[in-house]
Amino acid sequence: MALYRVAIIGAGPAGYFAAQALNNISVSERSFAIDMFERLPTPWGLVRSGVAPDHPKIKTVSKVFEKIATGGNFRLFANVEIGKDLTVEQLQDRYDAVIIATGSSLGKSLGIPGENLRGSLSAASFVPWYNAHPDFTDVDVPMESDTAVVIGGGNVAMDVARMLALEPKELDPTDTADHAIDAFRNSKIRKVYIAIRRGPEHAAFTSPELRDLPKLEHTNVIINEDEINAAIARVGDTAEKDVKSNLDAMLSIAQNQKTEHDRTIEFLFSHSPKEIQGNKDVKDVVFSTANGEVTIDCGLVVSAIGYNALDIPGIPFEKGKVVNIDGRVKGNMYVVGWAKRGPSGVIGTNKSDASAVIELLNQDLSQPKNKDDISDLLKGKKVVTQKDWEAINAAEIAAGEPLSKPRRKGITWDDLMAHAEIYFF
Numbered sequence: 118m119a120l121y122r123v124a125i126i127g128a129g130p131a132g133y134f135a136a137q138a139l140n141n142i143s144v145s146e147r148s149f150a151i152d153m154f155e156r157l158p159t160p161w162g163l164v165r166s167g168v169a170p171d172h173p174k175i176k177t178v179s180k181v182f183e184k185i186a187t188g189g190n191f192r193l194f195a196n197v198e199i200g201k202d203l204t205v206e207q208l209q210d211r212y213d214a215v216i217i218a219t220g221s222s223l224g225k226s227l228g229i230p231g232e233n234l235r236g237s238l239s240a241a242s243f244v245p246w247y248n249a250h251p252d253f254t255d256v257d258v259p260m261e262s263d264t265a266v267v268i269g270g271g272n273v274a275m276d277v278a279r280m281l282a283l284e285p286k287e288l289d290p291t292d293t294a295d296h297a298i299d300a301f302r303n304s305k306i307r308k309v310y311i312a313i314r315r316g317p318e319h320a321a322f323t324s325p326e327l328r329d330l331p332k333l334e335h336t337n338v339i340i341n342e343d344e345i346n347a348a349i350a351r352v353g354d355t356a357e358k359d360v361k362s363n364l365d366a367m368l369s370i371a372q373n374q375k376t377e378h379d380r381t382i383e384f385l386f387s388h389s390p391k392e393i394q395g396n397k398d399v400k401d402v403v404f405s406t407a408n409g410e411v412t413i414d415c416g417l418v419v420s421a422i423g424y425n426a427l428d429i430p431g432i433p434f435e436k437g438k439v440v441n442i443d444g445r446v447k448g449n450m451y452v453v454g455w456a457k458r459g460p461s462g463v464i465g466t467n468k469s470d471a472s473a474v475i476e477l478l479n480q481d482l483s484q485p486k487n488k489d490d491i492s493d494l495l496k497g498k499k500v501v502t503q504k505d506w507e508a509i510n511a512a513e514i515a516a517g518e519p520l521s522k523p524r525r526k527g528i529t530w531d532d533l534m535a536h537a538e539i540y541f542f
């Protein structure tokens with residue numbers, strides 16, 4: 118059986134599902150030795166730094182990742198940045214195939230005046246801040262005013278609104294970063310608006326996320342029933358299943374509204390952001406609506422309007438994605454996940470996406486190259502191997518145990534590296 122060596126750049130869900138798809142081929146025809154490269158000292162991508170900490174079930178997919186990582190044909194090279202510590206060309210030369218799985222980490226910009234005021238943030242900073250991403254520890258999140266506005270009608274907007282509006286003690290049994298829990302405890306925010314530029318029938322939320330909202334124990338959720346009924350009338354019987362399910366979920370929230378709490382999330386449909394106003398700090402946001410302009414006073418605005426991929430030298434990017442045809446990039450380079458198709462779908466979407474690309478990769482392979490191992494190019498570099506990551510993981514889980522948390526995350530690069538028994542090549 119021929120053995121092929123494959124490099125995967127990025128240790129998030131798309132990368133692990135690409136590795137899994139390679140293993141599925143290994144069983145039948147060929148075998149693959151997989152090296153996964155990751156810029157951070159920790160793997161799991163958005164499962165670690167994106168998924169909301171109050172949704173721990175979604176993170177159980179990490180068990181699948183660890184099974185792949187300990188399968189015997191897999192090596193982790195974390196704390197290694199492609200484009201800096203190694204070039205893409207070096208990987209293309211040494212490996213039979215290179216798979217880009219670097220996701221989309223840059224928040225899209227609203228392109229309206231005032232976006233750079235203090236108190237105006239992208240979800241691309243706010244989410245990794247509360248999830249203890251070591252590059253985002255110092256994000257300035259002003260929460261001194263009683264109102265926050267979240268712009269966008271997708272699941273990220275919903276995560277952000279929930280995190281801002283829930284009672285912070287609900288975060289005690291979660292792996293939310295210590296600094297974020299402290300900040301939420303001191304937060305004066307009691308009212309969070311989710312401002313969506315189109316009508317309810319066009320919202321990008323998914324219904325399981327909507328149906329979770331009424332489970333918040335200390336937060337009212339307000340949706341205008343008339344607006345949902347009008348949307349239901351507009352789409353009629355021809356509505357797609359997902360749209361219908363979303364509208365049903367919104368109607369149920371609208372009809373069972375709670376008002377007893379002092380914390381509230383309110384949905385505003387057909388509010389298109391026009392300008393963020395303020396001097397140095399955010400003072401308010403102006404929206405265009407069907408009835409003219411509406412101004413909402415607030416001290417924090419978080420935009421959750423999608424993401425673009427971050428460029429890496431040696432990889433062709435266009436319009437926030439890697440240039441590709443069905444996952445083929447150029448030469449022996451392939452792309453999977455959000456870097457390939459843009460930021461859409463849930464974690465599981467990456468499984469079928471990766472399988473389809475790996476099928477093409479498998480068709481393209483000829484004879485194995487049998488080049489030298491990559492290790493000689495990493496001499497002197499502090500690589501976090503799978504064994505080192507397991508040490509970080511165990512240290513975090515042990516630190517969480519006395520606090521009844523699933524883990525207490527290392528906050529800085531130094532913390533994380535100190536947990537690992539670093540092996541020098």
Ligand code: NAP
Nearest residue numbers: 269270271272273274314315321421422423460461462463
């Ligand atoms: P998304 O689902 O694409 O939603 C983006 C939202 O931003 C849309 O409502 C869009 O409105 C709006 N938008 C875009 N440009 C705008 C602008 N200039 N001004 C105002 N609004 C604007 O993206 P996302 O929320 O970032 O989520 C990314 C993916 O991750 C999605 O597939 C999501 O389902 C997934 N996700 C899943 C979960 C979960 O399963 N629990 C959690 C988080 C994220 P238009 O439609 O009008 O363009």
